[in-house]
Amino acid sequence: MIEQKKNKEKGRAMRRARLLWDLLCGSRRYFIICIAASFMVASCDMLLPQIIRTTIDSVIGDKETDAPGFLLRMIDLAGGVDALASKIWLIALSIVVIAALQALFRYVTITSNTRGGEVLLKGMRDRLFSHIQRLPYSWHMKNQTGDIIQRCTSDVDVIKNFVSDQLTSVFRIIILIVFSLFCMYSMDLRLATIAALSVPVIVGYSAYFYSRMSKSFLVCDEHEGVLSTIAQENLTGVRVVRAFGREVFEKDRFEKQNNIYTDAWLKLCRLLTAYWSSGDLLSGLQVALVFVFGTIFCIRGTLTEGELIAFISYSYILMWPVRRLGRMIAEMSKAGVSIDRIAHILDSPQETDKPGALCPDMRADIEFSHVTFAYEEGKEVLSDVSFKIPKGTVFGILGATGSGKSTLVHLLCRLYDLPPENGKITIGGVDIADIKASWLRKNIGIVLQEPFLFSRTLGENVKIAASNCTDEQLEEAAATACLDTTVKSFTQGWDTLVGERGVTLSGGQKQRVAIARMLLKNSPVMILDDSLSAVDTETDEKIRNALKKRFGDATVILISHRITTLMLANQIIVLDKGRIVESGTHEQLIEQNGIYKKIYDLQMKMEEAEIDA
Ligand SMILES: Nc1ncnc2c1ncn2[C@@H]1O[C@H](COP(=O)(O)OP(=O)(O)O)[C@@H](O)[C@H]1O
Ligand SMILES: [Mg+2]
Known part of the structure; x- marks a missing residue:
């Protein structure tokens, strides 16, 4: 069981790493330059304490020089330590050169990191947007817009920040820790061990605090989301708020949520302050420990004054990377969650056509044969629907709200795929599943029920x-x-x-x-899905008459709950709870004296009443 869980965790970490590597595709070189430059910055950091130590011990004092090899060579080049005493400017110059090099490398680090970060951000946004464009309509229906947008903005930002703030620093952090410990060990084993002991303590301490802070950040994020939803709803729904006199209620609701949000931030700030101050204390203790023991060793004569100062410098240098390491460990999980959230989008399969998909002539008969469909399992929306629309004719569909009219359109345009065992839809005898989706949609003009x-x-x-x-x-x-x-x-x-x-x-x-x-x-197939519902009857008639002339040889599907709109159709079907209950021309349907006739009578009466009024 535990083994299984471990394997699953490992698999997930691998998947995250692979996706991250993939996302870094265009920006990798910038980050590599950044890492190389930060390696140089860290190396410069290491040099200064060695120069100070050699100056104190061998130039001011008279101890034998024990500096690292290449520094010794430089000293030899200048004519030995004794010569340096009369050429103090050489020491000053070396410090200036180191500072200048450090500035140069730091510049390269920051510019390449910023460039890399922006390239990464842009790349992720482009990739997500183009992937989302090709995801099936059904995917869009299942996922909330706000959530998708958040994944493409906040989560993308979290990943970028993790890479440019944390991941590129990791090398600098490791270099600094390894280099300073190495320099310390090369000077004094005992004192170096004392300094090294604090490393795991501070790393653990930072990791603990940052993981708590991440949770607090998450809480703040959630409260912010609720607050902006309230504000957004009120702005878009301002008419409802005014019309129902809900201003005071809405103001109170906003203030309450605003308080919760502010409290969450204050809690987070308290945590941050506690971390920084206690972290300073811990680091101070570490330096104090090195200082006390170093002084004792100095008095006993087992450590030189120069070495003591170098040790203290390295202890200070060690503080930053050790604390950062803790933060990185904590933030890794946050970035991991964001990578998973992006993977949810990128791993969703895009709409694809069958190999060798066709582009047949769309001026052809459309046929639904035994079509059964359900959006969710067990909830059938269409049951065994069969009909044929001869090319160039007008086909009417009448039905109450929810009877499945728009679903017929969704299926015809392949916004939802019809499972092969659930019947067949053909155009000119070709199964629409074999037709290129883009071709199908290019040739079908639709007016949706709620146009956007x-x-x-x-x-x-x-x-x-x-x-x-x-x-x-x-x-x-x-x-x-x-x-x-x-x-x-x-x-x-x-x-x-x-x-x-x-x-x-x-x-x-x-x-x-x-x-x-x-x-x-001007497509060969035109669909009007309840497209005249919000137009008054008079304009409806005008448009209808104009449309009739305009249709030409196109195949037209007219969907409506208004019989007057449908009367011009060559054939009409009546849909009830996903089943065809009646079909025929207007005259035939009136003769059948069924639902169609009933609705017709009702609508005629209502229209008369309207005219009388
Ligand atoms: N995307 C969807 N997911 C789940 N159920 C849906 C979806 N679209 C429509 N439905 C359901 O399918 C039924 C038929 O809907 P629809 O075809 O839009 O009816 P009509 O256009 O006749 O009003 C309704 O009960 C509706 O709730
Ligand atoms: Mg509809």
Whole structure:
């Protein structure tokens, strides 16, 4: 059991590492330069205490020089320690040169790290966005927009910060720890052991604190999420808030959540302060320990004064990497969670076509045969639905809300895949599963029930599927969709911005924009899914008459709960709870005296009442 768990953990760590390596594809070279430069910075750090030590012991004092090999060679080059006493400027110069080199390498470290970080960030965002674009519609329906956006922003940031702040430092940290301990051991075994003992203590202590802080950060993040949801809801739902006089209630709700959020931050700040101050104390104790024992050894004559000062310098140098190591260990898990969250997107399979997918002529008969479908197991939405739409005809579908009308459209466009054992949908005898998805959708123009407009100009919204159409074509489509008068009523015409930053269109206006958009696409198959529901009956009739002339030889599927809209269809089916209950022409259906007739009578009565009123 434990063995199994260990293997699973190992597998997960490997998967995370592999994905991270993969994500680092374009930015790796910058991080390698950064690591190499930070190696040089760390080496410079190591040199200074050795120069101070040699100066004190051998230039000021008269002890034999015991500096590392290459320093000895430099001293020999300058003419030995005795000569150095009269050339103090040489020592000063060496310190300046080291400082200059350090500055140069630090510059390279920071620039390459920043560049690498931005390249990594951009690469991750591009990759996620293009992957998401190719994920099936059903995936989008299952995943919340807010959550996907958070994965593409916050989680991407966490990974970038982990790489550029932590991962690149890890080499510098290890170099600094190994180098300073090595330098200490080369001077005095006992004192070096005392200094080394504190390393695991401080690393463990930092790791403990940072893991607690990560949890607090997570809590703060969650509270922030709730707070912004409240604010966002109130901004978008301002009409409801005002109309129902909920201002005070909403203000209180916001203040309550704001308090919780502030408290969470204060708690985190307390933790941070406690960590930094106690960490300073711990490091101070370590230096004090080295200092006390070093002084004792000095008095006993087993350590030189220069060595003592070098030891204290190394103890100070050791402090930063040791504390950082603890932080890195703690933050590794945070980055791991973010990598998993991104993997959830990148590992989701993209929409693919079968090998050798076809692009057949779409001006052909469409046939549904024995189609049964369920979004969730056990909840059948369509049951054994069969019908045929001869090419170039208008096909009407009538049904109550939830009867499965839009589901038929989803299946026809392959927004959801129909499992092979659940029936077949064919166009000109070719199974749509064998048709290229992009070809299928390119040739089917749809007006969705709730059209979506981008925050762009009216013209851009209409021309989405036909960017290089002529002005005449645009005007003609607008006239057919009864959109021309609306456009003329705006001072900026087609250049009017719609959506959040521009004018707000009514439901009916949006539907008309969507109809014009579909008409411009000029596809051989056109689907209008309850697209005139928000348009008044009079305009509905106008559009219907204009559309009839416009359809030409296209195959049209008209979905509506308004019988007047459907009357022009060559054939109509009535859907009830996912089953076809009646079918025929308008006249045949009226004669059948079933549901269709009942709805027809009811709607006629309502219309008369409307006219009377
Ligand atoms: N993406 C979906 N996931 C799960 N259930 C869905 C989804 N879309 C629609 N449904 C359900 O399928 C049924 C039929 O929906 P739909 O085809 O949209 O009906 P209609 O267009 O006739 O109003 C409804 O009960 C609806 O709740
Ligand atoms: Mg629908």
